[in-house]
Amino acid sequence: MPHPVTDDPEYDLAVIGAGPAGLAGAVAAAELGLSVALLDASSQPGGQFYRHPAPALGATRPEALHHDWATFTALRRRLADSTATLLAGHHVWTVVRAEARDLWDVHAVTGADGDRDRPVRVRARAVLLATGAYERHLPFPGWTVPGVVGAGGAQAMLKSGLVLPGLRASPAGARPGAGARVVVAGSGPLLLAVAATLAAAGARVPAVVEASGYLGYARHPRTLAANPHKVAEAARHGAALLRHGVRLRTRSAVTRVHGSDRVEAVTVSRLDRDWRPVRGSGRRIACDALAVGFGLVPQLDLATGLGCATRRARDGSHLLDLDAQQETSVPGIWAAGETGGIGGVELALTEGELAGRAIAARLGGRAAAGGSGRGRALRRRRARMRAFAAVMAAVHAPGAGWSRWLDDTTDVCRCEEVGAGRIREAATAFGARDARTVKLLTRAGMGWCQGRMCGTAVACLAAEGREQGPPPAPERRPLAVPVRLDALAALTGTAASDPGEPEEHAAGEDSTGG
Amino acid sequence: MVGAACAYYAARRGLRVTVLDRGSVAGGTTGAGEGNLLVSDKEPGPELQLALLSTQLWRDLAEVLPSRIEYEAKGGLVVASDRTGLAALQEYAARQSAAGVTADVVPGERLRDLEPQLAPGLAGGVHYPQDAQVQPALAAAHLLRAAGDRVSLRLGEEVTRILAGTRGEVRGVRTPSGDLHARHVVNAAGTWGGELARLAGVTLPVLPRRGFVLVTEPLPRLVRHKVYAADYVADVASDSAALQTSAVVEGTPAGPVLIGASRERVGFDRTPSVAALRRLAAQAVRLFPALAAVRAVRTYAGFRPYLPDHLPAIGPDPRRPGLLHACGHEGAGIGLAPATGRIIAELLTGGQLPLDITPFRPDRFGGGVAG
Amino acid sequence: MARDRSPAERVGAVPDPAFEITFDGRPLVALPGQSLAAALWAAGILAWRTTRVGGRPRGAFCGIGHCFDCLATVNGAPNRRACLVPARPGDAVTTQEGHGHAAPGDR
Numbered sequence: 007m008p009h010p011v012t013d014d015p016e017y018d019l020a021v022i023g024a025g026p027a028g029l030a031g032a033v034a035a036a037e038l039g040l041s042v043a044l045l046d047a048s049s050q051p052g053g054q055f056y057r058h059p060a061p062a063l064g065a066t067r068p069e070a071l072h073h074d075w076a077t078f079t080a081l082r083r084r085l086a087d088s089t090a091t092l093l094a095g096h097h098v099w100t101v102v103r104a105e106a107r108d109l110w111d112v113h114a115v116t117g118a119d120g121d122r123d124r125p126v127r128v129r130a131r132a133v134l135l136a137t138g139a140y141e142r143h144l145p146f147p148g149w150t151v152p153g154v155v156g157a158g159g160a161q162a163m164l165k166s167g168l169v170l171p172g173l174r175a176s177p178a179g180a181r182p183g184a185g186a187r188v189v190v191a192g193s194g195p196l197l198l199a200v201a202a203t204l205a206a207a208g209a210r211v212p213a214v215v216e217a218s219g220y221l222g223y224a225r226h227p228r229t230l231a232a233n234p235h236k237v238a239e240a241a242r243h244g245a246a247l248l249r250h251g252v253r254l255r256t257r258s259a260v261t262r263v264h265g266s267d268r269v270e271a272v273t274v275s276r277l278d279r280d281w282r283p284v285r286g287s288g289r290r291i292a293c294d295a296l297a298v299g300f301g302l303v304p305q306l307d308l309a310t311g312l313g314c315a316t317r318r319a320r321d322g323s324h325l326l327d328l329d330a331q332q333e334t335s336v337p338g339i340w341a342a343g344e345t346g347g348i349g350g351v352e353l354a355l356t357e358g359e360l361a362g363r364a365i366a367a368r369l370g371g372r373a374a375a376g377g378s379g380r381g382r383a384l385r386r387r388r389a390r391m392r393a394f395a396a397v398m399a400a401v402h403a404p405g406a407g408w409s410r411w412l413d414d415t416t417d418v419c420r421c422e423e424v425g426a427g428r429i430r431e432a433a434t435a436f437g438a439r440d441a442r443t444v445k446l447l448t449r450a451g452m453g454w455c456q457g458r459m460c461g462t463a464v465a466c467l468a469a470e471g472r473e474q475g476p477p478p479a480p481e482r483r484p485l486a487v488p489v490r491l492d493a494l495a496a497l498t499g500t501a502a503s504d505p506g507e508p509e510e511h512a513a514g515e516d517s518t519g520g
Numbered sequence: 521m522v523g524a525a526c527a528y529y530a531a532r533r534g535l536r537v538t539v540l541d542r543g544s545v546a547g548g549t550t551g552a553g554e555g556n557l558l559v560s561d562k563e564p565g566p567e568l569q570l571a572l573l574s575t576q577l578w579r580d581l582a583e584v585l586p587s588r589i590e591y592e593a594k595g596g597l598v599v600a601s602d603r604t605g606l607a608a609l610q611e612y613a614a615r616q617s618a619a620g621v622t623a624d625v626v627p628g629e630r631l632r633d634l635e636p637q638l639a640p641g642l643a644g645g646v647h648y649p650q651d652a653q654v655q656p657a658l659a660a661a662h663l664l665r666a667a668g669d670r671v672s673l674r675l676g677e678e679v680t681r682i683l684a685g686t687r688g689e690v691r692g693v694r695t696p697s698g699d700l701h702a703r704h705v706v707n708a709a710g711t712w713g714g715e716l717a718r719l720a721g722v723t724l725p726v727l728p729r730r731g732f733v734l735v736t737e738p739l740p741r742l743v744r745h746k747v748y749a750a751d752y753v754a755d756v757a758s759d760s761a762a763l764q765t766s767a768v769v770e771g772t773p774a775g776p777v778l779i780g781a782s783r784e785r786v787g788f789d790r791t792p793s794v795a796a797l798r799r800l801a802a803q804a805v806r807l808f809p810a811l812a813a814v815r816a817v818r819t820y821a822g823f824r825p826y827l828p829d830h831l832p833a834i835g836p837d838p839r840r841p842g843l844l845h846a847c848g849h850e851g852a853g854i855g856l857a858p859a860t861g862r863i864i865a866e867l868l869t870g871g872q873l874p875l876d877i878t879p880f881r882p883d884r885f886g887g888g889v890a891g
Numbered sequence: 892m893a894r895d896r897s898p899a900e901r902v903g904a905v906p907d908p909a910f911e912i913t914f915d916g917r918p919l920v921a922l923p924g925q926s927l928a929a930a931l932w933a934a935g936i937l938a939w940r941t942t943r944v945g946g947r948p949r950g951a952f953c954g955i956g957h958c959f960d961c962l963a964t965v966n967g968a969p970n971r972r973a974c975l976v977p978a979r980p981g982d983a984v985t986t987q988e989g990h991g992h993a994a995p996g997d998r
Contacts, residue, residue, distance in 0.1 A: 060924030063904055063923070067901075119975050120970060152948050159955060163951065168899045168904060169898065173934075175935030206901060437661055443543075446658070449774060452818075453738070483818070485816060488815035488817045489815060490813060490816075494797055494798055495805050741994075
């Protein structure tokens, strides 16, 4: 290995995120001769899509919970065969420019969530952000009751921990997992995949509740025709659900969860075109858990910290503005996959490879094998799938009427327990016009998760009843993950390259803190 | 915050006020501040006089405004690690006392009576009971609300022009939604006060100075006062562009501990400075060892507006009749807001000024009417 | 027929030997490689935290470390994301109340 891991290693490329985009990018760049560090918070590569059990769980057929598992194992093998260094268990909290030279500093902490955190800095000539996405949530009465879980969260727990949500303590010897009834609700193509996986793993799925109608896709026949794999994927999930006897209810939403210490039932209401619940349409469905999510939003904390330009998607979320080479507006910072728009695994793989090749070309790696033919094919595939992604974002964009299913006491911010009533009051009575000011006035979004769960909802409520102002800037989270103060204080080697050094204390004053 | 205070006191004097902001209430530096209402960090002089008046006014406002503004008369505690530092601090405190500040010297062995979690072995400190804290965004929002019907809010409207009459006097402002006529225009644009002055054709050299605040996870009450190391005092009057940091550590009613006070002159750049964060964290842990295992969940940057002599601009601008300035308070805008608002209200209504405002004259840096 | 197959059966899991952890003093069986949240779910436990303001029960929500709803006190250390922290033999998980920190000193 040309660049063994030391306290302060320097690489051609640091790839952040070892999901499909990051893996594809790291492998492509390493195979073209670049020294690559691939950082990921998890203990193993794969990201959310290829999340899988730890080796100790001894899964002999991990592919049973995955589609296209072979693509992942092939990438994993190429990664192992390459010179790239996988830095697992690295939680990256910021990326900053190293002033002295044309380099970037990637700052991470290692350690099991606050336990023995150790700061690590990785230097690189280029950075590929492949930080993926997290689930968009819209609150509803009862969404904080234990047993309500993210749809993606339910899938993640299943894929890695081999557990289902909503299990009840069973007498010794009983079949684990039997009897969990999980309603799947929200919006977006992920719901079908989640329901199919849950059902395959033994959960009973009384209903899949989709707020949009699938007819929206029919308005874009050419995009559909150009993406037959997407249609096939939907058909595959649909067939699986039929096989398991799962009912799909479109233009409907879970508008209330029943139960106080755990989920007992949900009320499903029909929605009008704007997602306003239709009065009197509520029907109760008994269940043990609710897996809910309203699509995905790109994870941009590191990118916005670097000042990368963003644009708005059709569903209102912020995306990175990328050029044809996958480079952001900040030269030297590249991105691939969901950060540039929610598009799914094939798009992430395509963009990752494109980015890896482009970075290698920029930094003087070997010429790409397959030459320009492969590049053209990748770019065509990207264009086709980006078009499909745009249709998907439009079809599943939250309708403005969703907030009608809130009551004033519904906690919108789960961390700080801020109800919808207080958020509306901040907007109507105290001059808050955006999520940032609502946050300052109510603490919504100021808790542990820093608004990742409530951000969409708070922004919607803050803008309610006003004509569209200038679009809000993306949320800034300069600390992408929490960092222990002693780990921050122990950062070594950063001072020499950081602006503002050395520190000058005014003469004559004591310096307790200097 | 300063604008809200000007509106509040002007409305109480019977004036009708329109508050314009291109964003939200507390959208600028107010929203990025910690809510320091300090006398402890101020040298005897005009700014300290302003701070002492504000301290009294804040106490009055806390009676009127709801408790949600989180006003806490918690007091400040400035510590020194060694004898030399303590001596300098005591000398400084003695001069402040002569100027009307309550400053009680605390010997090293008594520090932990005031702050049980403070690191052992510090030489001593000075307790400033007049230091207080408020949640600035809530305070601004509630102050505007308490001002009543005489104040109307126009948010999301940016002033694009200052309207002037034939003799050069101010006639109002223009925004994208139309003209707003007024006999007086108060420039409370904070860090952007220089730009607004330019619209009025006058120069006011307001510059941004970046500061970071680190915010921890929610904690029980671990820190009771505003606690900081003595070198913070020196930083305030510093004219150096180099990074100078000393942590001000304080608890909040909501739970998180705030660690703040780094100062950099870097223009409007929000990029996190790893060195500044490291310093804030290191100093906070040194003052309060129990914070070592606590996690920072957030950091944010704000831009403190400052003028070359580190005093605000408060008062009428002789170069543009009808224009008044109330900006450039650097890191003390929240604390100095009520006194500034009072002064502006008195000036607008021909009342008696509570103190001499000559040191705050907006035209003291020269530069005349442009164009 | 796939129905009623458990996830472990589905992937043909042959895990390393199970071990014991405790939740509020009660013994539970966990599998190596599982997160604490997965082990708790497998035992039918959905909540292991109460909130600061309302004292409401919470457990895993996002499942991938973003929401911090699954914070637990693990071996006395508060605010560990149970969905990220791997279960280890003998781990003592306790229901975390509020911010999870003991009130300092005399106050």
